[in-house]
Amino acid sequence: MSIRDVAKEAGVSPATVSRVLNNSGYVHEDTRKAVLQAVKKLNYKPNEVARSLYKGKSKLIGLVLPDITNPFFPELARGVEDYLQKKGYRLLLGNGDGKQQKEIDYLDTFVQHNVVGIIASVDNVDYDFLSNMNIPIVMLDRIVKDLPAVYSDQFQGGSLAAEKLLERGCKEITLVRGPMNIHPVYERFQASLAVLQEANVKVNKIDSNLSFNGAKCRAKELFEKYPDSDGIIACNDIVAVAILHEALRRGRKVPEDVQIIGFDDISISELVYPGLSTIHQPIYQMGSKAAELLLKEIHNEKLDSKRYKFSCSFVERETTKKVGD
Amino acid sequence: MSIRDVAKEAGVSPATVSRVLNNSGYVHEDTRKAVLQAVKKLNYKPNEVARSLYKGKSKLIGLVLPDITNPFFPELARGVEDYLQKKGYRLLLGNGDGKQQKEIDYLDTFVQHNVVGIIASVDNVDYDFLSNMNIPIVMLDRIVKDLPAVYSDQFQGGSLAAEKLLERGCKEITLVRGPMNIHPVYERFQASLAVLQEANVKVNKIDSNLSFNGAKCRAKELFEKYPDSDGIIACNDIVAVAILHEALRRGRKVPEDVQIIGFDDISISELVYPGLSTIHQPIYQMGSKAAELLLKEIHNEKLDSKRYKFSCSFVERETTKKVGD
DNA sequence: ATGAAATATGTAACCGGTTTCATATTGTAT
DNA sequence: ATACAATATGAAACCGGTTACATATTTCAT
Numbered sequence: 001m002s003i004r005d006v007a008k009e010a011g012v013s014p015a016t017v018s019r020v021l022n023n024s025g026y027v028h029e030d031t032r033k034a035v036l037q038a039v040k041k042l043n044y045k046p047n048e049v050a051r052s053l054y055k056g057k058s059k060l061i062g063l064v065l066p067d068i069t070n071p072f073f074p075e076l077a078r079g080v081e082d083y084l085q086k087k088g089y090r091l092l093l094g095n096g097d098g099k100q101q102k103e104i105d106y107l108d109t110f111v112q113h114n115v116v117g118i119i120a121s122v123d124n125v126d127y128d129f130l131s132n133m134n135i136p137i138v139m140l141d142r143i144v145k146d147l148p149a150v151y152s153d154q155f156q157g158g159s160l161a162a163e164k165l166l167e168r169g170c171k172e173i174t175l176v177r178g179p180m181n182i183h184p185v186y187e188r189f190q191a192s193l194a195v196l197q198e199a200n201v202k203v204n205k206i207d208s209n210l211s212f213n214g215a216k217c218r219a220k221e222l223f224e225k226y227p228d229s230d231g232i233i234a235c236n237d238i239v240a241v242a243i244l245h246e247a248l249r250r251g252r253k254v255p256e257d258v259q260i261i262g263f264d265d266i267s268i269s270e271l272v273y274p275g276l277s278t279i280h281q282p283i284y285q286m287g288s289k290a291a292e293l294l295l296k297e298i299h300n301e302k303l304d305s306k307r308y309k310f311s312c313s314f315v316e317r318e319t320t321k322k323v324g325d
Numbered sequence: 326m327s328i329r330d331v332a333k334e335a336g337v338s339p340a341t342v343s344r345v346l347n348n349s350g351y352v353h354e355d356t357r358k359a360v361l362q363a364v365k366k367l368n369y370k371p372n373e374v375a376r377s378l379y380k381g382k383s384k385l386i387g388l389v390l391p392d393i394t395n396p397f398f399p400e401l402a403r404g405v406e407d408y409l410q411k412k413g414y415r416l417l418l419g420n421g422d423g424k425q426q427k428e429i430d431y432l433d434t435f436v437q438h439n440v441v442g443i444i445a446s447v448d449n450v451d452y453d454f455l456s457n458m459n460i461p462i463v464m465l466d467r468i469v470k471d472l473p474a475v476y477s478d479q480f481q482g483g484s485l486a487a488e489k490l491l492e493r494g495c496k497e498i499t500l501v502r503g504p505m506n507i508h509p510v511y512e513r514f515q516a517s518l519a520v521l522q523e524a525n526v527k528v529n530k531i532d533s534n535l536s537f538n539g540a541k542c543r544a545k546e547l548f549e550k551y552p553d554s555d556g557i558i559a560c561n562d563i564v565a566v567a568i569l570h571e572a573l574r575r576g577r578k579v580p581e582d583v584q585i586i587g588f589d590d591i592s593i594s595e596l597v598y599p600g601l602s603t604i605h606q607p608i609y610q611m612g613s614k615a616a617e618l619l620l621k622e623i624h625n626e627k628l629d630s631k632r633y634k635f636s637c638s639f640v641e642r643e644t645t646k647k648v649g650d
Numbered sequence: 651a652t653g654a655a656a657t658a659t660g661t662a663a664c665c666g667g668t669t670t671c672a673t674a675t676t677g678t679a680t
Numbered sequence: 681a682t683a684c685a686a687t688a689t690g691a692a693a694c695c696g697g698t699t700a701c702a703t704a705t706t707t708c709a710t
Contacts, residue, residue, distance in 0.1 A: 002665090002666050002667080003666065003667060003668095004666080004667095012689075012690085013689065013690045013691075014666085014667080014668090014690090015668080015669080015689070015690060015691080015692095016688085016689060016690075017667095018667070018668055018669085019668095019688095019689090021667095022668080024668090024669090025669090025687095025688085025689090026686080026687050026688050026689080027687095027688070027689085028687080028688060028689085031688080031689085045433060045436070045437050046437065046666085046667070047378075047437060047439070047665090047666055047667065048434070048437040048438045048439075048667095049374055049377050049378045049383070049437075049438060049439045049665090049666080049667085050378050050665070050666035050667035050668085050695090051666080051667055051668075052374050052667090052695095053372075053374045053375050053378050053665090053666080053667075053694095053695050053696065053697085054666085054667055054668050054669085054694070054695045055667090055668075055695080056695070058374070059434075060417075060438070067403075068393070068399045068402055068403055068406075069399050069400055069403045071396065071399075071592075073399075074393045074394050074396075074398075074399045075394055077393055077418075078392075078393055078394045078420065081393070081418070081419070081420055082420075085419070085420075085427075090417055090419070090431075090434055090435075090438070091417065091418050091419070092385075092415055092416065092417055092418075093402075093406070093416050093417075093418040094406070094410070094415070094416070095403065095406055095407075095410075102410075106415075108370060109373070109384075109415055110415075111370070112370050112371065112372060112373040112374075113373045113374060113385070113415070114372070114373075114374045212592070212596065241596050244598075245596075245598065248598065267396075267537070268593055268596055271537065271566050271570075271593055271596070271597055272596055272597050272598060273569075273570065273573065273597060273598040273599075274598075327695090327696050327697080328696065328697060328698095329696080329697095337659075337660085338659065338660045338661075339660090339696085339697080339698090340659070340660060340661080340662095340698080340699075341658085341659060341660075342697095343697070343698055343699085344658095344659090344698095344699095346697095347698080349698090349699090350657095350658085350659090350699090351656080351657045351658050351659080352657095352658070352659085353657080353658060353659085356658080356659080371696085371697070372695090372696055372697065373697095374695090374696080374697085375665090375695070375696035375697035375698085376696080376697055376698075377665095377697090378664095378665050378666065378667085378695090378696080378697075379664070379665045379696085379697055379698050379699085380665080380697090380698075381665070
């Protein structure tokens with residue numbers, strides 16, 4: 001079922017059908033009607049692949065995320081998808097898993113499929129590779145040199161976490177540091193650390209990955225190594241929840257004995273008990289803004305700025321004391 | 326940069342380059358080397374769109390899910406994606422939101438992009454539409470007539486939930502019923518109900534959607550209308566957590582006063598406190614099995630069975646009493 | 651040595667759209 | 681009535697691969 005079938009049915013040439021379908025060039029009203037009727041009768045849907053081949057571009061956009069299974073990313077993806085869907089674009093999705101080979105494989109194959117743009121949240125692909133792809137790119141929750149990027153202010157968020165614990169009287173604060181090769185995780189840690197070092201408190205550090213099971217072990221270690229911590233800043237909400245559980249398991253009162261702050265404000269943080277105080281990132285908006293920027297790039301509209309930085313905010317739930325207590 | 330550029334560089338015809346790249350036909354060893362070298366030198370990557378157009382099929386597979394933001398689906402999607410990625414396929418993803426128009430739009434555009442197969446978790450598209458697409462399909466977590474489908478045994482799971490509460494001494498059980506147009510949700514409800522009606526207990530029913538915020542309201546209503554419930558079966562884990570919160574807020578002891586069972590065993594259920602007892606579905610495996618079945622269909626291998634049904638199991642955490650208490 | 655089979659490679663058509671260009675017709679201003 | 685612009689439409693090339701077919705060369709059995 002091709003445009004030639006429709007042309008035959010309507011008694012015109014393929015070119016005319018194309019013109020009708022694309023509202024381009026001149027078409028006589030009667031012809032237009034005949035074509036439209038033939039299209040309807042045959043239930044014709046144009047082949048996007050043929051269109052894409054000739055035009056050298058498609059209605060496809062590639063999105064590489066670290067891991068859709070991490071609750072931070074579905075929300076991001078949804079922000080992207082909703083925006084693109086409204087504008088008639090479709091999404092090619094890949095999980096990079098923080099592995100260079102997978103990240104690159106996805107980027108390459110996306111280009112081979114004629115995507116018109118890419119939104120990337122990758123950790124191990126460098127500037128040269130990305131810019132050599134010669135295709136509009138927006139980095140999401142990641143920054144690579146001067147490529148357009150959408151993210152939230154990790155310095156401000158990280159500082160905020162530290163300030164809130166200081167305000168709430170913590171004297172010995174333990175930072176749970178995530179993988180330092182993940183840029184935003186690195187920044188939020190540095191920011192918290194900087195604030196705490198200015199203050200008159202003891203500061204401990206412990207390393208963890210970003211998964212629940214990984215953090216479970218590290219949580220045990222934390223309470224053994226630094227049993228006097230009265231404040232904990234976790235690198236993300238998942239890790240914070242693991243720590244929260246371990247604290248409760250050890251009979252520590254939260255927030256009376258230990259206060260805990262997470263990062264991200266993923267939906268889980270309001271679902272745990274007690275509710276997790278955390279640093280909110282506007283995740284959905286970040287995704288949708290990235291899509292918006294990308295489409296602007298694609299349509300050669302100039303961007304006000306190559307960077308779009310959202311502010312973080314403190315969400316006070318039940319793992320921190322109320323100020324004034 | 327096309328195959329003709331590579332051909333020129335290697336001093337051969339495009340056909341020969343194609344043969345080298347696809348390991349088809351006869352190619353002299355020296356020629357092969359020359360071509361490979363040219364490919365490398367030019368960093369040539371074949372255009373999948375052109376390939377797809379000629380062959381009438383691609384390396385793309387479409388996946389329509391209700392909402393990637395619902396924690397059930399990322400895991401499902403990941404199961405699908407991992408399997409496909411290993412086999413060299415890429416994923417086009419869409420959120421159907423349970424809206425017919427969006428579901429159909431995605432299905433249509435996927436076909437227009439020459440996908441070779443579709444995995445669908447849709448609620449409002451009928452058998453005729455699906456089978457008229459004339460493309461391999463696997464339904465996932467959904468059943469439509471005799472289309473191939475992967476799912477878990479909702480009857481068994483629903484029964485299990487009821488049995489576990491009965492075993493644990495509940496006398497007045499409230500069923501929180503999800504949207505009845507969602508097939509698995511319907512079945513699990515019916516199954517629980519059937520078991521309870523055979524037993525000597527009071528049974529209440531209350532309706533809810535599947536979201537946390539929706540369920541929050543319904544949870545309030547539940548405790549007002551049926552304050553004597555000592556057992557609650559929720560239509561999914563999210564709803565169960567909302568109910569759990571409301572119970573705790575009202576000072577009900579869980580599981581001493583009220584026992585709660587969820588459904589799905591999404592990752593959140595082990596992250597809440599107290600840990601949610603629930604009916605486990607092997608979500609990731611379902612996704613990966615669906616991908617496996619689809620690829621078999623695509624390669625015309627015959628399926629042992631058009632249906633693949635996983636068993637559910639009871640995961641005992643802290644919102645149900647230990648048997649013998 | 652001879653012919654058939656195997657190997658090697660190029661030419662051109664094809665996939666299903668879009669677009670350029672040529673051509674024909676209609677409309678309109680002078 | 682004439683000329684020029686606007687309208688209408690089709691033929692054919694093109695996008696970048698793949699493959700059927702033709703052709704040439706090599707291998708090998710008899």
